[in-house]
Amino acid sequence: MSFSDFNPNEEPVGQRLLLTAFATAPVGDGLAGRAAFNEDLLRSVRRQERKRRRVRTTVIGATAAVAAAVAAGVVVLPSSSTPSKTAPQAATASKAAVKAEQKPKASGNPGTPVTVGSVSYSFDTKTSDTPAAIVLDAAATAIGSDAGAGSEPNVVWGSTPYYHMVSVSTCGGGTYTNNTWTTRNGNGVGLGTGPKSASDPGCGAGDGAPFPIVTGFADFYGLGNQPLTEAQVDELPTDPNKLWPILEGFDGRSLTSDPANPHSNASTMFQSIWNLITSEPLSPAFREALLEDAAKIPGVTVEGQYTDSLGRTGTVLHIGMWTMAIDTSDGQVLAMTSGAIPGVPICNGSKASFCQSGGGTTVYVSAGAVTSLPKAEAAALAQANSGAKTSKVWVAPAPTPSL
Amino acid sequence: MRTEDEEAFDAFVRARGEYFLRVSVLLTGSVPEGEDLLQSSLVRLYRAWQRLDVTSSAPDAYLRKVLVNTRRSWWQVRWRRESPVDSIPDVADFGDFTDQYAVGAAVRSALALLPRQQRTVLVLRYVEDLPEAQVASLLGVSAGTVKTHAHRGLRALRKSLGDLAPFPVNGAGDPAGVER
Numbered sequence: 001m002s003f004s005d006f007n008p009n010e011e012p013v014g015q016r017l018l019l020t021a022f023a024t025a026p027v028g029d030g031l032a033g034r035a036a037f038n039e040d041l042l043r044s045v046r047r048q049e050r051k052r053r054r055v056r057t058t059v060i061g062a063t064a065a066v067a068a069a070v071a072a073g074v075v076v077l078p079s080s081s082t083p084s085k086t087a088p089q090a091a092t093a094s095k096a097a098v099k100a101e102q103k104p105k106a107s108g109n110p111g112t113p114v115t116v117g118s119v120s121y122s123f124d125t126k127t128s129d130t131p132a133a134i135v136l137d138a139a140a141t142a143i144g145s146d147a148g149a150g151s152e153p154n155v156v157w158g159s160t161p162y163y164h165m166v167s168v169s170t171c172g173g174g175t176y177t178n179n180t181w182t183t184r185n186g187n188g189v190g191l192g193t194g195p196k197s198a199s200d201p202g203c204g205a206g207d208g209a210p211f212p213i214v215t216g217f218a219d220f221y222g223l224g225n226q227p228l229t230e231a232q233v234d235e236l237p238t239d240p241n242k243l244w245p246i247l248e249g250f251d252g253r254s255l256t257s258d259p260a261n262p263h264s265n266a267s268t269m270f271q272s273i274w275n276l277i278t279s280e281p282l283s284p285a286f287r288e289a290l291l292e293d294a295a296k297i298p299g300v301t302v303e304g305q306y307t308d309s310l311g312r313t314g315t316v317l318h319i320g321m322w323t324m325a326i327d328t329s330d331g332q333v334l335a336m337t338s339g340a341i342p343g344v345p346i347c348n349g350s351k352a353s354f355c356q357s358g359g360g361t362t363v364y365v366s367a368g369a370v371t372s373l374p375k376a377e378a379a380a381l382a383q384a385n386s387g388a389k390t391s392k393v394w395v396a397p398a399p400t401p402s403l
Numbered sequence: 404m405r406t407e408d409e410e411a412f413d414a415f416v417r418a419r420g421e422y423f424l425r426v427s428v429l430l431t432g433s434v435p436e437g438e439d440l441l442q443s444s445l446v447r448l449y450r451a452w453q454r455l456d457v458t459s460s461a462p463d464a465y466l467r468k469v470l471v472n473t474r475r476s477w478w479q480v481r482w483r484r485e486s487p488v489d490s491i492p493d494v495a496d497f498g499d500f501t502d503q504y505a506v507g508a509a510v511r512s513a514l515a516l517l518p519r520q521q522r523t524v525l526v527l528r529y530v531e532d533l534p535e536a537q538v539a540s541l542l543g544v545s546a547g548t549v550k551t552h553a554h555r556g557l558r559a560l561r562k563s564l565g566d567l568a569p570f571p572v573n574g575a576g577d578p579a580g581v582e583r
Binding site for chain 1: 429438441506510557
């Protein structure tokens with residue numbers, strides 16, 4: 001009997017094969033090795049808990065110090081109760097604050113340029129002591145969403161069915177150039193070039209031929225640990241003060257700072273905001289609200305400057321296992337990395353293998369809506385769209401009266 | 404946490420750690436990612452431990468839910484660099500399918516190529532042997548959707564493996580021999 005002709009009795013054979021895959025998974029060397037792994041797990045869990053408790057104590061003290069500094073007028077920190085449509089002069093003040101606060105660190109590292117295809121980029125860690133909230137508020141203000149606010153949905157497809165993203169990335173030791181065309185249901189077409197990575201089978205294998213990207217479900221988008229359909233994203237408020245309690249309530253877990261945990265709720269929420277911003281065409285008002293609320297996430301640090309050969313510069317923000325670069329002059333997200341950057345303690349010393357090996361970097365070259373696809377990409381997209389499903393798992397809260 | 408709770412948590416990890424590591428490896432497609440997924444999920448289980456009735460199957464159910472949710476959130480943020488490949492990675496000598504380890508490796512590779520939801524359903528339904536209704540509840544989808552994913556997932560597995568080479572499956576895996 002062969003696997004290829006196990007019909008019609010496919011379930012028992014399929015289950016037996018899957019159980020073989022389960023039983024033979026290479027998870028440690030013998031009983032002693034697996035027992036040692038369990039003990040490692042226990043130590044790691046307790047170490048993360050101890051760090052979390054220490055950090056919570058520290059954060060409470062630090063928050064009080066920042067509050068005192070603000071009260072004394074030391075820094076110009078836009079109030080969290082500032083209306084989302086901030087006046088232009090406030091933006092200027094925020095940017096001035098960013099500039100004034102950027103002081104070289106004594107032990108900074110110059111950026112090492114990395115070249116991927118036609119783009120080279122670098123992260124340096126020479127600056128700064130600026131609070132991340134100031135950077136993010138400045139970026140939010142720079143979006144300047146007055147025009148059209150309240151008159152368009154959060155996801156602005158208009159009459160353009162495809163969201164085309166061009167990016168370059170590093171992954172598993174290889175370098176890649178990527179094109180993706182995403183549609184409303186999250187499915188799409190990818191077109192990449194780059195070698196298949198020997199160390200990470202998930203990387204690359206781009207041979208220049210379009211391939212379908214199937215999410216398999218419509219609640220592909222998400223914030224924090226909460227999957228969302230595009231319709232649900234559209235239901236979110238553009239007032240950051242109304243959006244924030246919803247973000248806090250997703251998954252019923254708090255967004256307290258936990259730098260010792262590379263996958264903390266705060267880290268996941270922070271990263272998911274960039275992921276959402278770069279996944280589909282969001283309205284300026286909604287992007288502004290997301291950035292204003294990102295400024296409220298505790299534990300984010302400013303680590304330096306990002307520069308690339310496209311002539312762009314950005315401020316580098318870091319939390320948990322994620323590091324991002326954002327241009328505070330226009331609010332554009334420039335790059336995201338889960339890889340190690342010299343001087344930035346990725347994962348804060350965690351021994352998780354992901355933290356040891358470091359992840360990949362994606363530089364967002366361009367993004368925008370397009371009206372049509374080349375023929376081969378269209379065929380791949382049709383294949384992707386044949387499998388979309390919906391699972392509604394989150395219900396928007398009833399509207400609350402204006403504050 | 405009280406001392407007896409700490410001891411109960413340790414006992415749980417020692418008894419069930421390997422089982423859930425294997426589940427994590429199948430959910431993620433690789434051992435390193437499976438280890439990371441399990442470690443992160445155990446931290447969350449630890450924080451919830453005092454709220455759980457540890458004399459029942461609550462820790463298993465809670466950990467399973469955290470694994471699935473955490474895996475989903477990781478997958479969402481990494482999907483761009485998970486470019487589908489058009490062939491199964493080289494993981495074993497496909498000429499030696501009488502070896503159940505080679506069969507297991509081939510099945511894991513084929514499983515790793517499936518869409519995330521199909522892979523999750525196959526693992527929960529056939530490896531964890533959960534009823535369709537429970538899988539549906541875990542994933543927040545209907546039982547019909549679970550049935551569809553399971554059917555399509557098995558079909559895709561069969562196609563992936565069948566395209567390579569026919570190989571015997573009799574005796575390839577013995578459910579009774581799997582630690583549950």
